[in-house]
Each structure stands twice: as structure tokens, then as C-alpha cells.
Amino acid sequence: MTDLTHLAVPGAEIALRVTPKASRNALVPGEGGLRAYVTVAPEDGKANAEVTKLLAKALGVAKSRLTLLRGHTARDKLFRLD
Template sequence: MARPRGPDLTARAIPGAEFALRVTPRASRNQLTEEDGQLRAQVTAVPEDGRANKAVSELLAEALGVAKTRLTLVRGATSREKVFRLD
């Protein structure tokens, strides 16, 4: 059985919902955490050619229990502060 890599966000999987995250690329492992209501994503991917964005999208989709194609990056393509929308 796969080990969960973060909080269970399935209750927040409402179409149109937006998720703001603080991202740390080049981390030692992929994980999603929530501290004081702020989502934080650590990914091992490098921030080049959208690799880190793709890794964050996959982590968030897993935590929400949705397909990664349902998430759209709204803001922060080149920033550590990102906003994803669930379509």
C-alpha cells in the first residue's frame, strides 16, 4: 500500500475551488503539508521547463482524490507562490 504524502483534502474537492500553495523545489522528498491553513508542497523536481509545477499538480491531485488534468495553474508559473483551480 502506498504511503500517503500529505493531508487528505478530498472534502475540499469542489469544482471551482482554488488552492494557494507555497512550493519548495529540489526538496529531499515529495510531500504536501498544511500549516496554519497554508498548504505547502515540497517536490524533488527542479524548477525548469515546468517540471516542479507538474510535480506539485500531481501531489495536489492525489491529495484531492481527482485526476491531475482537472487542476489548472491560475497564478505563479514562475513563482514559489502558486494558485491552482479545480475544474
């Protein structure tokens, strides 16, 4: 699991690119930004829920503190930490 606790600042906006239907759940920091890989399919918000859960665990915060601002149906997402 990637440790992203240094990003856990209230009001921080975290952009990431999501790859659904991956072989494993993972958060990978890279040159182009943060990438999230989730095993679930992007239907009925299941992938968004899994990304929120994965990001919250990496940040060390509760899922309820993350708000999806942009990208509900897109691969590029923007979360805000409240």
C-alpha cells in the same frame, strides 16, 4: 500522503507555496496555508508538473481537473479545480 478530499469542490481555488529540490515529495497543511515540497528542480515546468500531480493525488481527482491560474514561475501558486 495528506488527505485533502474535503477541498475537492468544483470551482475551488487552492493556494500553496512550493519548495523545489526538497528531500521528498509532500503536501503539508500549516498555519500559513498549504505547502508543497517536490524533489525536482524548477526548470522547464518540471516542478509545476510534479506539484500538479501531488495535489491531484491528495485531492483524489485527475490531474486534468487542476488548472494553474497564477505562479507559473513563482513559488506561490494558485490552482483551480474544474
